[in-house]
Amino acid sequence: xxRRFMAEKAGAGAGAGAWLAMLLVMLMLLHQPVQAQRxxxxxxxxxxxxxxxxxxxxxxxxxxxxxxxxxDFGFSSxxxxxxxxxxxTSMTQLYMGTNQLTSIPTSISELTSLTYLYLNNNYLTSIxxxxxxxxxxxxxxxxxxxxxxxxxxxLCSCPAGFFPQLSLGLYTCQPCPPAxxxxxxxxxxxxxxxxxxxDVGQYRQACNSTRDGECGECTNKMAGETVxxxxxxxxxxxxCAWDCKAGYMLRMDESCSAYCEMV
Numbered sequence: 686x687x688r689r690f691m692a693e694k695a696g697a698g699a700g701a702g703a704w705l706a707m708l709l710v711m712l713m714l715l716h717q718p719v720q721a722q723r724x725x726x727x728x729x730x731x732x733x734x735x736x737x738x739x740x741x742x743x744x745x746x747x748x749x750x751x752x753x754x755x756x757d758f759g760f761s762s763x764x765x766x767x768x769x770x771x772x773x774t775s776m777t778q779l780y781m782g783t784n785q786l787t788s789i790p791t792s793i794s795e796l797t798s799l800t801y802l803y804l805n806n807n808y809l810t811s812i813x814x815x816x817x818x819x820x821x822x823x824x825x826x827x828x829x830x831x832x833x834x835x836x837x838x839x840l841c842s843c844p845a846g847f848f849p850q851l852s853l854g855l856y857t858c859q860p861c862p863p864a865x866x867x868x869x870x871x872x873x874x875x876x877x878x879x880x881x882x883x884d885v886g887q888y889r890q891a892c893n894s895t896r897d898g899e900c901g902e903c904t905n906k907m908a909g910e911t912v913x914x915x916x917x918x919x920x921x922x923x924x925c926a927w928d929c930k931a932g933y934m935l936r937m938d939e940s941c942s943a944y945c946e947m948v
Contacts, residue, residue, distance in 0.1 A: 692893050702902060706743065716737045719733075721758065721759075722741075723753075723754065723755060723769075723803060724757065725746055725748050725749075725750035725752070725753040725773075725776070726743070726746035726747040726748070726749035726750030726775075727742075727743045727745075727746055727749065727750075728740055728742060728743030728744075728746035728747075728750060729741050729742035729743060730740055730753070730755065730758075730767070732758060732759050732760045733764075736759060736760050736761040736762065736785060737760060737761075737762050737763070737764050737847040737856050738755065738758065738760040738762070738763045738764060738767055738768075738854060739763075739764040739767050740764075740766065740767045740768075740772070742859070743772075744772060744821065745771070745772050745773070746772050746773055746775075746776070747762060748775045749775075749882060750773060750775055750776055751775050751776055751777050751778065752776070752777070752778040752780075753773070753776055753778070753779050753780070755779075755781045755784070756778060756780045756781070756782050756783055756784075756803070757782070757783040757784070758781075758784060759784065759785075760785065760786075760787070761784065761785035761786060761787065762785075763790045763792075765792075766791055767792075768790065768792050768796070769792055769795070770792070770795035770796050770797065772780070773796060774798065775798065776796060776798060776799065777798055777800045777801065777822075778799070778800065778801040778802075779793070779796065779799055779801065779802050779803070779804045780801075781803060781804055781807070782803045782804065782805040782807070782827065782830075783805070783806040783807075784806075784807055785807065785808060786807040786808060786809060787807070787808045787809065787810070788802070788809065789804065789809065789812065789813070789816065791813065791816075793820055794813075794815075794816045794817070794818070794820065795819060795891060796820070797819050797820060797821070797822065798822060799820055799822060799823060800822050800823060800824050800825065801823075801824070801825045801826075802820070802823060802826050802827075803826075803827040803948045804824070804826075804827065804828055804831070804864050805823075805827040805829045805830045805831070806829070806830035806831070807830070807831055808831065808832060809828070809831040809832065809833055810831070810832045810833060810862050811833065812833065817872070818871070820845050821843075821870035822847075823843065823844075823858060823928060824843070824844075824847070824858045825855070825856070825857050825858070826849075826855075826856040826857075826858065827856065828853050828856060829855055843858035843867075843870065843871070843872070844858065844870045845867055845868055845869055845870055845894075846861055846866070846867055846893075846894035846895040847859060847860055847861065847894075848861060848866065848867060848873070848874045848875045849872055860894060861875035861894045862875065864877060864878045864892065865877050865878060865894075866878060866892055866893065866894055866895060866896055866897055867895065867898055868895055868897065875894075876897070877896055878892030878898055879892070879897050880920060880921075881920070882916045882920045883900035883901075883916045883917060883920070884900065884916060884918070885913050885914065885915060885916055885925070886902060886913035886916070886925055887900040887901060887902055887903060887916055887917065887925070888900070888901060888903055888916060888917025888920065888922055888923050888924070889901075889921045890921070890924060891919050891921065898921065901923075903916075903917060903922055903923055903924070903925035905923055905925060905927070905945060906925065906927035907944075907945075908926065909944060909945050910929055910930045910933045910945040910947075911927050911928065911929055911930065911945060912927060912928060912929075913925045914926050914927060914928050915927075929945035930945065932946055932948060933945035933946060933948065934946055934948045
């Protein structure tokens, strides 16, 4: 075979090999999994470096970021600064179910405007003590499908007037039943409204869902030389028993108006 033809053939083979190598690289790039992005307001969230959730675009997410849906997003941890209260001041709903979280970052406990928090179907085994203390606006918390070992089922910190209720792994905040109240946010149940009589000259004011009935001053006695001799009757009525002061007697004038006269 002539040397020129052999050189041309070898050169063509090298060119074809380089072209095939380039084609393989392009195919590999095309078939690499594209990391999904999700936006909230002006912020963009993306799973980077394997399974780490990070905020890749934006600082303060703005008033347009009220609902952040990170459901089934494929992350197992959250980068520092990705979910901070200073950047998510308007967010009320956070969905992070069906991921691979084994712990909850403490930064979420600072998102005080949250009303919905979904952490279902992860790998959580415990909740940090006091995690929900500042989340006083929560009305729904879903922790179902985890591996929680915490003994206390009342993990949802509900606002005043509401108590936490667990049903099928979903924690919701329910209003206190009639004649009961809860005056502070937290995990406690509602307490029965007081029905005991107040001191002389006082009656028990109305109880509502956030406050027990306090004792208030009766105002039903006649003006003049009179004094209260009993508390409200019934206990929650401004109807305290009264009488004339010592040394006075109850009289009735010609117009049938009562008055206390000295004796």
